[in-house]
Amino acid sequence: MVLLSTSIQPWKPTLSKLSQTCKTQSDVDQIHAQLVTTGLVKDASFIRKLIIRLSTSPYVPVVEFARSLLFSDFEDRNDPFPWNAVIKSYSHGNCPSKAFLVFCLMLKNGIFLDEYSFSLVLKSCSRTGLVKQGMQVHGLLRKLDFGSNVFLENCLIRMYVKCGYVEFGQQVFDRMPNRDSISYNTMIDGYVKCRMLELAHELFECMPVQVRNLVSWNTLISGYVKMENGFDVAWELFERAPFKDLVSWNLMIDCCVKSGKMEMAAALFSKMPKRDAVSYAILIDGYAKVSNINAAQSLFNHMPEKDVISCNAMMAGYVKNGHSMEALSVFHDMLSDTNLAPDGATLLSALSAAAQLGYIDEGLAIHCYIKDHGFVVHGKLGVALIDMYAKCGSIDNALGVFEDIKEKTVDHWNAMIGGLAVHGWGELAFDLFMEMERLSIEPDDITFIVVLNACGHAGLIKEGLMCFEIMRRVHRMEPKLQHYGCIVDILSRAGHMEEAIRFVEEMPIEPNDVVWRTLLSACSNHEHLDAAQPVSKHQIQLNSPNSSSYVLLSNIYARFGMWDYVRRIRTMMKQKELKKVPGCSWIELGGTVHEFSAGDRSHPQVEDVSSTLQMVCS
Template sequence: MLTYAHANQPWNSTLPTLLLLDKCKTQKDLNQIHARIITNGLIKNKSIRKQIIITFSSSSQIQFAHYFFSQFHYKFDLFLWNSIIKSFSHGHNPKHAISLFSLMLINSVCPDKFSFSLVLKACSRLSSYKDGLQIHCLIGKSELRYDVFLQNSLICFYCRCGFVELARRVFDRMPERDSVSWNSIIDGYVKNGNINAAHELFGLMNSKDKNLITWNSMISGYVQSVEGLEIARAMFDQMVERDLVSWNSMIDGYVKHGKLEAALYLFDRMTVRDVVTWANLIKGYAKIGRVNIARRLFDNMNERDVIIWNVMMAGYVENGHCLEALKLFHKMQSEGNLAPDHATLVTALSAAAEVGRINEGLLIHGYIERNKLPLDGNLGVALIDMYSKCGSIKSAMWVFKNLKRRSVDHWNAIIVGLAIHGLGELALGLFFEMGMLSFKPDDITFIGILNACSHSGLVKEGLLCFELMERVYNVKPKVQHYGCMVDILGRAGYLEEARKVIEEMPIEANDVVWRALLSACKNHLNFDIGQQAAKHLIELGSFDSSSYVLLSNLYAGVGLWGDVRKVRMMMKEREVRKIPGCSWIELNGVVHEFVVGDKPHPEAKEIYFMLDKMCAFKL
């Protein structure tokens, strides 16, 4: 930035400095301005100081404005108090807005309606109910207690904090209401799940006061349930005027409830569409597995933003098309006009993890490091997960150890990773370290640590962790945790104890729990308990082929071939097909997948020739 602009002006003229204020973008620019006003004496100029506070209070350089405000004691300038409070209530530190408001009262500055509304905004963002109540009391004692603008602010505050009945009390006591009052309370009921109360108020509202916001609030409330879709559509059809929010709300409602034809019908009739419109429909088709249609919609878009790319990539990953997701990620980068955000990178890492493409993961990790992106959120979790699933547990540990800040999710990711690799003792060490560092384990932590104990044969340690779960950490066991316990005991041969765990479960065991017991019975050739487990699986109507295969193998293990045939007949009658096991290998960036007796591979002849040679060599 040039500080010698307007050379024809005197050095101590205020004009060049005022013109330069709006051009300040960086800390270096601020330092230059600060130095300039100090050296030329303009720092003593009250109007310059005031303009600096006003300019920077609405920018990212709020701390600079706050410094000037606190240094030069503008304690009776209400406009400046409001400017500074607004910057914090709408910015990253709403708590400081409440502190400033308190300081304002201490300095005997009488707040106006804007001061009150700004501090209420801060309270609602923090869900600070007690602070908001105190503000309400102050308003009630002031001359502004019947001001419509402030009453509307109070309604919004109570609704955002979840106290809709208190908001309704404020609404009912208002001597005068405007359309904002009605819209605020209706929206509050909708967002807190009380569509019937919202509908009642909607019916009481004068037709002239109903605007787009009113209709859109009601539609967005009704589309949350399948039953409400028809009412929402009827209201949509009654609307004299519709905006993008109206159309998008209806399409989103149809998509959420799987009514894609109705969503597409509205989509085709829209004259103007935005990113949200396209994202809703693409997400909807991906959700029902129609990724080909989702991709066609994606390709038909003239302009795409990062959100659209993320939605399409996530659709591929959710449907198991992880390689396509990675191709799309590379296409996004090659087009060059968009930079991946955190969600893009998390999705790409998940895709790489699912197909074991560690080279892709390394490239993404390199991008993260080059751009100095923080790993203290989901990005760090996804990176640990990727390395674990791709077989590089050392790299996963390196990422975990080098995190500046860790959350429970990071601990969970590394514990689950160690469990996958059968490193139960290391996982246990981290679990106890986690407790010592005051991180509270959640239900996912215990699934991870119990799996680690199961895969490492740590029976006593598994029982201890299960005991700590509810007694020390107050985490109520779910069916997955009981399944882990059955697996721990079953693998170690404690089949009676495993059955006892199922019998004493406070919740009904699902097919996964019974399958864990059946698998253990097959491994330890316990026919009696295995038959009981199989009976429960059949009663549950399980269509998982592994249940039938385990039962068939159990019968075969004790020579009951007639029962083996019966199981196979049952599979045929129920149209249960065994999914063939497959193996894959990545070579020169290409993943090759093989199943038993596979022939379609383009180099199948060469592969079988080499296998025959290897077998002949062994003989």
């Protein structure tokens, strides 16, 4: 950008031109230099307009320049407008807490405060949870006799409500001599967000009819949508509402979906006078949750225009129902569409799909996309990357992602310990857990499940029992059935059958079929017939629909040549209509995932595979 003045025409560009062309720090430096050399820096009227215009720029260097002009070059102390513009740049920007500091600077310099100044600083307090500072502003309002200003009182209510102090917001509301629809709606919204639905409903019914509007109805309906048993009241409100908009319909469809009423949700969807991408996404998500993936896919394919939200819903539905290839297909379609930019939720589903398939090349490509497009690897995205690499067999890449995450949460530690457990690196998993203890990172239930699994797979009996005791005695956590099951697995894998059975008998929680099946599997592996028979009785008494327990017991009897017992077990399976699920494995080769099932010869290269296997085994 060229901003040079000439002797023929002095430099004084229009404000609109400056705001449009000024984007970088270099542009800012040129403008500042021209302001100084031409003396315009002393022109209060021009600087005032420049601050107001540049403070709304989407470019950070330009906004910073507007702020610096106010603090260093603007000398009119009676004009609040440029000050308000800078406060707004903070309260609506990335550093809302600094708006309060600028507001204090206004007070210190004796700048006139208007209602807009107060509304902006209260917004910044609500965004950052600065309730103490908000209370100070409240006190100043009372002192300056702004108390009967409905606009500012509504700002106060919003500030208290968003900071979680609904009772203070209620006090402001109760003392208001005049209230408008915003007053009521803000208060109802506060009650809804704090799960005080009875108070929200009571206030709603007390509202004057002339101020009750769409926002009022939708806010209250949204509260009941979030409730586990809120369908009936939400439906009654939806039916009562004298007018409905797109939000109303979407809320009610969402409520139907969450209540498992998919037929009603579909009927509402068909009645809608107008639909948007959110409408489709809600119904797609609902069909996916009840495993009706064909209906979800049909709805998705018939959308007039897809957006990121609907694509995310479809991808998540595919992943949830085991259709990972289809999920990745949607992801690739998004990449080829210039109007669809994948977001964090998209990448989470794509990584989950790659992890389910063990598709390392796809996972690497997604990781490259994350890096190239400036996504920060933390939170759920970091967990998903670690999990993907671990499930795809690349534990080194998983460790690399883990090490690069600066602010690790317990979820990152859990994912990494779980990944090491799957790969049999029990000692390293245990060391990582002890590192958590050293760093005073508070573990959760999942932490102990993954570290106990790691100890079980690696045969670390002493370390596993130590973790169990750390859980109970150090962290005062009550073990759940999964934790007891892990200890049973640790003991029985190591062949300590008597100790494992005694542990099960002394458990304070009733063991489920998984615990008994773990014992039965160990009996099979260690050829422990004496322990297998009483264990099998417990297992059969549970009447589990899982066939694996019966297959395990049948195999144990077969190993000892007890064919009469084998026939009895097979007869029981037929009577209960239980079928053995064939074993299945996947392997990725040349970018294609191949699936093999026990007894299945449908693979096009099955003869080549069989002959190669015979050569290896011979």
